[in-house]
Every structure is written in C-alpha cells, then in structure tokens.
Amino acid sequence: xxxxxCTSHLRDVGPLQLEPVAxxxxxxxxxxxxxxxxxxxxxxxxxxxxxxxxxxxxVDGTLQARDxxxxxxxxxxxxxxVLQALSGG
Amino acid sequence: xxxxxxxxxxxxxxDFAKRxxxxxxxxxxxxxxxxxxxLRDPDNAFLYAAxxxxxxxxxxxxxxxxxxxxxxxxxxxxxxxATDSEEKANLQLIWILExxxxxxxxxxxxxxxxxxxxxxxxxxxxNEFLWHNPARKEWFGGGYDSPGIHSICIDPKRAGYxxxxxxxxxxxxxxxxxxxxxxxxxxxxxxxxxxxxADNPNQQDPHRLVQCPGEPDHFWVQHHNGIFYSKDRCAxxxxxxxxxxxxxxxxxxxPKNPEQAWFVPGVKDEYRYPVDCRFCVTxxxxxxxxxxxxxxxxxxxxxxxxxxxxxxxxxSSGDRLVMASTTGNMWLSENxxxxxxxxxxxxxxxxxxxxx
Numbered sequence: 001x002x003x004x005x006c007t008s009h010l011r012d013v014g015p016l017q018l019e020p021v022a023x024x025x026x027x028x029x030x031x032x033x034x035x036x037x038x039x040x041x042x043x044x045x046x047x048x049x050x051x052x053x054x055x056x057x058x059v060d061g062t063l064q065a066r067d068x069x070x071x072x073x074x075x076x077x078x079x080x081x082v083l084q085a086l087s088g089g
Numbered sequence: 090x091x092x093x094x095x096x097x098x099x100x101x102x103x104d105f106a107k108r109x110x111x112x113x114x115x116x117x118x119x120x121x122x123x124x125x126x127x128l129r130d131p132d133n134a135f136l137y138a139a140x141x142x143x144x145x146x147x148x149x150x151x152x153x154x155x156x157x158x159x160x161x162x163x164x165x166x167x168x169x170x171a172t173d174s175e176e177k178a179n180l181q182l183i184w185i186l187e188x189x190x191x192x193x194x195x196x197x198x199x200x201x202x203x204x205x206x207x208x209x210x211x212x213x214x215x216n217e218f219l220w221h222n223p224a225r226k227e228w229f230g231g232g233y234d235s236p237g238i239h240s241i242c243i244d245p246k247r248a249g250y251x252x253x254x255x256x257x258x259x260x261x262x263x264x265x266x267x268x269x270x271x272x273x274x275x276x277x278x279x280x281x282x283x284x285x286x287a288d289n290p291n292q293q294d295p296h297r298l299v300q301c302p303g304e305p306d307h308f309w310v311q312h313h314n315g316i317f318y319s320k321d322r323c324a325x326x327x328x329x330x331x332x333x334x335x336x337x338x339x340x341x342x343x344p345k346n347p348e349q350a351w352f353v354p355g356v357k358d359e360y361r362y363p364v365d366c367r368f369c370v371t372x373x374x375x376x377x378x379x380x381x382x383x384x385x386x387x388x389x390x391x392x393x394x395x396x397x398x399x400x401x402x403x404x405s406s407g408d409r410l411v412m413a414s415t416t417g418n419m420w421l422s423e424n425x426x427x428x429x430x431x432x433x434x435x436x437x438x439x440x441x442x443x444x445x
Contacts (some may be wrong), residue, residue, distance in 0.1 A: 009145070039161060043145040046179045047167040054144035084144045 002074040004033050006040075006082045013039040018079060026057060027070040029080055044082060054085040091404040091444035094411055095136075096419070097124040100437035102138050104156055112421065112432045116156050126399070128186035128194070129155075129445040135209060137194070139183035147180045151210050165196050165204035165213040170220065178202070181233070185399070187241040190248065195267070197238030201228055201255065205267065219261070219270050227291035228258035231313065239398055240298035244305050252308065252323060254298035259290045260310065260323055276326030280314045296338045297398040299350075302405075307347030311340040311398070316352060318377045329377030333364040339401035341410065343425075348376035351383075351403070351426055353396040353412060361395050368392035370412070370426050386429035387420065394418055399441035413439035 004021050006014035014037050023029035034041045046052050051066045058064065058081040064072055074080065092107040093115075102124045104116035119140060125147075126139040136152040138159070150159040167178035178200055185197040194206040196213065203216040219225070228236035236258050244250035249266040252273075259277070261270040272290035279287050279294060286292065294313035301307040310317040310326065315335040317326040329335075336357030343349035352371045355361045363369065367389045369382040388394070394414035401412040410426055413419040417436040420429040 042148075042164075043142075046146065047170075048177045048179060049168070050177075052144060052146060 001076060002029055002078040002080060004029055004080040004082070007084055009084055010040070010043055010082065013037055013043050014082065021080075024073060025070065026059065026064070026072045026074060026080060029074055030070075056083045056085060057081065058083065090406050090409050093445050094402075095127045095129065095441075095443045095445055096413060096436070096439055097127045097138070097399075097441040097443075098437040098439050099123050102127060102156075103436070105432070118152075118156060118159060119150070123440075125440055126183050126186045126196075127441060127443055128188060129443070130188050130192070130194075130209075131445075132192060133209070137186050137210060139186060139196075141182055147183055149183065149210060162210045163212055165198055165202065165215070167200075167202065167215070170202070170215055181235060182237060184237050184239040185241055187243060189243045189251070189266075191266075195241050195243075197241050197253065199230075199233050199237035200235035201225060201237060201258065203238055203241075203253065203267070216267060216270075218268060222270070224272065224291045225258070227289065228255060229292065231256035231294045231296075240295070242298060242300040242308070244300070245302045246305050250305075252298060252300060254295040254310065256296060257292055257294040257313075259293040260295055260298060260308075262323055273323040274326065275324065276319075276328070277310070277312060277317055278314060278328065279312075297340050299340055299342045301342045301344070301347035303343075303345035304347040307342070309340050309342050309350045311337050311352055313358065316340070316377065318350075320347070320376075327377070329373070331371040331373070331377075331380040333369070333371075333382065336361075337396070338398040339396045339412065341401050341403040343407045344403065344405050345407060346374075349374050349407070349425075350377070351401065351410065353401055355395055363392045363394060366390060366392050368394050370410075370429075372426050383422075383426045383429070385427060386422075386431065388418075397440055399443075400439050402442045402444050404444040409444070411442050411444065413442050415439065 001020040003018040005018045021029040021032040057069045094105040096103040101120040102118040106115035123141045125141045128137045140148040149164045182199040187195045196204040204213040240254035242252040251263045259274045274290040277293045295310045297311045306322045308319045334354035337354045368387045369384045371380045410422045415438045419432040
C-alpha cells in the first residue's frame with residue numbers, strides 16, 4: 001500500500017505524516033486520501049482537475065511532471081510527497 | 090455613522106472598531122493570508138471572506154458569529170463549465186462579493202464569470218447568459234491575465250435591476266435579476282484601443298462602478314481613461330476631468346447627493362503613484378463640473394500610496410469616508426473628506442475597505 005504526506009502548508013487539509021492510501025495511481029491515492037481529508041483535492045487540483053501550477057508532487061524522491069503525475073502508477077511501498085513551490089512577500 | 094470597518098489585506102482580514110475617538114483593530118482573521126474580498130450580510134450578520142492562497146487556489150470562508158469563527162465553504166467553480174475555445178477556465182480571484190434584496194449572494198470573479206448563491210454560499214451557480222455571450226470573446230485582462238468582474242451594483246429601488254463592470258469588458262445592465270444582460274457604455278472612450286475601436290463597449294476598462302443609493306439613475310465610473318458620469322442609468326456617459334489626474338482606481342458617491350463623488354488619483358497609467366508624490370483625494374460636488382483636491386491630513390511629500398478600486402468607502406451618512414493604500418496607510422474623514430486623519434501607517438497592502 002503506498003503512502004502519502006503533505007507539506008506543512010497543508011496542515012489543515014492533509015496528512016503531515018506518512019499515511020497509507022489505497023490506489024494504483026497517484027490520482028487514486030489522492031482520491032483515497034480525500035475520503036479522510038475532504039478539503040485536500042481542492043487545494044492540490046484546479047477547477048479542471050489538473051495539478052495546480054505551483055504544486056510539486058514527488059514519488060519516491062523524484063519530482064514528477066505535473067501534466068502526467070496523476071496517472072503515474074504507484075507501488076506497494078511508494079511514498080507520495082505533495083509539496084509547493086516557495087514564494088511569497 | 091458606521092463604527093465598524095472591515096479591511097481585506099494581503100495579510101488577513103482586519104476588523105476595525107471605533108473606541109471613543111480612536112479606531113482600533115478589534116479582531117483579525119486569516120492572519121498572513123491574502124483576503125481579496127469581504128462582505129457582511131446585514132440581515133443575518135453572516136460574514137464572507139474570499140482568500141487568494143496563490144499556490145493552493147481561491148477559497149471562500151463564512152462566519153455565522155460575526156467573525157469569531159469561520160468555516161470554509163464552497164467556492165464559485167469553473168468545473169464542468171464549457172467554453173467555446175481551447176481555454177481552460179479556472180477560478181483565479183473572487184474580486185467582489187455583494188448581496189441583493191432577496192438575500193442572494195453575487196460573486197464577481199477573474200476570469201470573468203459572474204456567480205450567484207441562493208443558499209448563503211453553500212452552492213454557487215455560474216451566470217450562463219453572460220459567460221456564453223459572444224461579446225465575452227472581446228473581453229481581456231486589465232492588470233491581470235484574464236478579465237474580471239469587480240463591481241456589482243444592486244439597484245436599491247427597482248427590483249431585479251443590476252449593473253456590473255468588467256476590466257476589461259465594459260458596463261453591463263440587467264433588468265431581470267441577472268438573467269439577461271446588455272452592455273451600456275455609450276460615451277465611454279478607450280484611448281488604449283485603435284481609434285476606430287475606441288468606443289467598443291466590450292473593451293472599455295471601467296476600474297470601478299458605483300451607483301448612488303438615493304438617486305439610483307446616477308452612476309460614476311473611474312475608468313482607465315478617466316472619469317465618467319451617467320445620470321440616466323448608464324444609457325449615456327459624460328467624461329469629466331479632475332486635476333491633478335483623472336487616472337485612478339477607486340470612486341465613491343454620496344449616498345443621497347448623486348453629484349458628489351470622490352476619487353483617488355495617480356499618475357497614469359503604468360506608474361500609479363500620487364502626482365508629484367503629493368497624495369490627495371479629488372472631490373466634486375457639482376456632478377464633475379469642478380473638482381477640489383482634498384489634502385488636509387494627507388501626506389504632501391514622499392507619498393507612494395496607491396488606493397485600489399475597493400479600498401475607498403463612504404458610510405450611509407455621507408460624511409464619513411475611509412481609505413487605505415498599497416503601502417499600508419489608512420485614513421478616515423468625518424467631514425466628507427475636507428479633513429483626513431491617519432488611522433494606521435503599519436498595515437499590509439490593502440485590497441478592500443468596507444463599512445459594515
């Protein structure tokens with residue numbers, strides 16, 4: 001079963017510790033996590049269901065391309081990290 | 090007089106209250122988060138705050154206890170919304186929130202969709218007529234990449250009459266509770282367009298549209314190319330000139346006297362700082378035939394303040410005004426702008442102020 005963890009910026013809407021999730025792809029893993037964190041998807045995906053522009057998703061330590069990451073297959077022990085680009089002011 | 094002011098700022102929602110002769114921050118919410126718009130429903134005292142979280146998108150929150158606690162509620166969404174082109178519509182900003190006489194909420198957004206909620210924000214519906222209007226193809230962004238609705242005027246006397254303004258998409262009117270709309274910009278001129286297109290209603294850039302509550306046929310527009318006044322419910326517009334500059338973003342109109350209006354000028358059009366770094370408010374009391382630059386209490390040197398389109402407000406008395414700037418200064422007047430007093434010099438950039 002893969003695992004998912006979010007940046008601390010998402011502390012109110014997603015897991016901050018690695019949590020097991022069900023799913024064969026990143027999309028399915030996110031949807032499973034959303035069962036317990038109902039606000040999560042809206043923070044990661046835009047109105048069209050695409051990964052938001054400044055969200056970065058790593059699988060097992062490798063940054064994934066935003067336009068294909070949702071279909072990326074994940075294995076039993078893969079770890080999915082949901083991060084964000086840093087900016088502000 | 091209204092003794093409470095809500096400020097939507099880059100670093101949260103600030104709730105100012107008058108204590109004696111002093112205005113203080115009596116409450117703050119969403120500390121550190123950009124708040125783009127705020128609304129208080131006078132009937133049920135619900136508050137609404139729109140957040141622009143950047144990387145994580147636009148969010149909408151509601152408070153049922155006047156700001157003590159908040160819940161995240163549904164946002165206007167472009168999910169499943171068809172477009173005529175390859176464009177993928179995504180909510181980028183809730184620019185304005187208003188409430189009509191039926192208690193319905195209206196949200197003006199970037200990229201140009203108008204949304205309505207009939208259940209206090211639990212669900213939102215896109216205004217299909219406006220979104221699918223062929224004229225929308227001519228709209229374009231002004232300051233943002235996409236066009237946006239920033240002004241929604243609910244007629245105080247005639248049920249179902251509404252007006253809205255779009256940067257850049259002109260002024261639109263409805264007489265049927267927003268079911269259908271038509272542009273109404275005759276007399277407006279856009280100097281940034283090719284000469285033969287200068288009066289194109291769909292490419293005017295009204296920065297802000299306001300309606301006189303007591304005389305609702307009267308509207309004022311601070312336009313990218315100057316100031317326009319209408320006495321006939323937007324059927325025709327007359328351009329007027331306000332030294333030292335007719336460029337700016339904010340405008341308010343007196344609640345009873347439609348010939349009184351206030352503006353906050355800047356150097357046009359990409360520079361956007363006070364003329365000669367001397368900050369002033371321009372005021373007309375005669376429908377734009379003449380203007381006075383109000384300077385008492387305002388910085389007359391080394392000022393770089395810009396007041397955004399929603400960051401100037403007037404209360405129902407017509408005497409009390411408030412404004413706040415992108416450089417974190419906030420001023421208040423108790424006498425129609427003749428004199429201003431500084432409330433704070435230490436605020437975040439301010440997007441909107443609102444007497445409630």
